[in-house]
Amino acid sequence: MLVTGIEILEKAHKEGYAVGAFNTSNLEITQAIVEAAEETKSPVIIQVSEGGLKYAGIETISAIVRTMAEKASVPIALHLDHGTDFNTVMKCLRNGWTSVMMDASKLPLEENIKVTKTVVQIAHGMGVSVEAEIGKIGGTEDNITVDEREAAMTDPQEALKFAKETGVDYLAIAIGTAHGPYKGEPKLDFDRLKKIKEMLNIPLVLHGASGVPEEAIKKAVSLGINKINIDTDIRQAFARRLRDLLEKDSEVYDPRKILGPCRDAMKEVIKQKMILFGAAGKA
Ligand SMILES: O=C(COP(=O)(O)O)N(O)CCCCO
Ligand code: NA
Numbered sequence: 001m002l003v004t005g006i007e008i009l010e011k012a013h014k015e016g017y018a019v020g021a022f023n024t025s026n027l028e029i030t031q032a033i034v035e036a037a038e039e040t041k042s043p044v045i046i047q048v049s050e051g052g053l054k055y056a057g058i059e060t061i062s063a064i065v066r067t068m069a070e071k072a073s074v075p076i077a078l079h080l081d082h083g084t085d086f087n088t089v090m091k092c093l094r095n096g097w098t099s100v101m102m103d104a105s106k107l108p109l110e111e112n113i114k115v116t117k118t119v120v121q122i123a124h125g126m127g128v129s130v131e132a133e134i135g136k137i138g139g140t141e142d143n144i145t146v147d148e149r150e151a152a153m154t155d156p157q158e159a160l161k162f163a164k165e166t167g168v169d170y171l172a173i174a175i176g177t178a179h180g181p182y183k184g185e186p187k188l189d190f191d192r193l194k195k196i197k198e199m200l201n202i203p204l205v206l207h208g209a210s211g212v213p214e215e216a217i218k219k220a221v222s223l224g225i226n227k228i229n230i231d232t233d234i235r236q237a238f239a240r241r242l243r244d245l246l247e248k249d250s251e252v253y254d255p256r257k258i259l260g261p262c263r264d265a266m267k268e269v270i271k272q273k274m275i276l277f278g279a280a281g282k283a
């Protein structure tokens, strides 16, 4: 069933597990996410970035996700990932999104607070929950590029002020992760995470989680991360299977026979994430 992000994340926050937030931009990825959630009985957040909206068209991808979510037996939220443009956030609200991220983390703190507060008031008026970001998550992916040097970790005091003044439902924090593949092993600042969770006591979001070792993920969940964003790992599962399939069969030309197996490969990766995050069986 289609639900709001806070309905899913409030429960995760209370019970101490995390829910996967997986990016989609087409039919097959959406199918992989929904099938993985059904098979592991996990709540799930299906999210679309601004790049994904451009690729698929907002009405089309909204129709695909909402139709499948409404038919699903598990709770599913439709979330705008990294909404940097206010009008795009408004368009998603008009298209039935049940959660939106207003990502104004590139702006100075006071401006981030101002625009996020406005989005929270509008979204809450429509029964939709809101994510925001404070601190800068590093890495490069689609139109999210923050030079490593600039990637500043979240300051707990600023996070507390931000959460209080905006009324945001869940907060993305920078504790050492980055979008895209990692060159070396990411070092997460668990003390910072623990402090922020104690001070804010709201659901927290980990971005850039593809490529983070399983032990680090488990520790982050135990310290209060409740939404975990995954995109790169799904893309890489798709690409690996596609290359393997075409190497083995140079004759195949039916897209369903090519995209179907790629979908299944993505589904397996997503199922493992749901089990790792502790969401399996929580639907
Ligand atoms: O935090 C993440 C996922 O990060 P990762 O690249 O580690 O999967 N996201 O927000 C997905 C970014 C999509 C931009 O097009
Ligand atoms: Na990553």
Ligand SMILES: [Zn+2]
Pocket: 082, 137, 179, 207, 208, 229
């Ligand atoms: Zn992100």
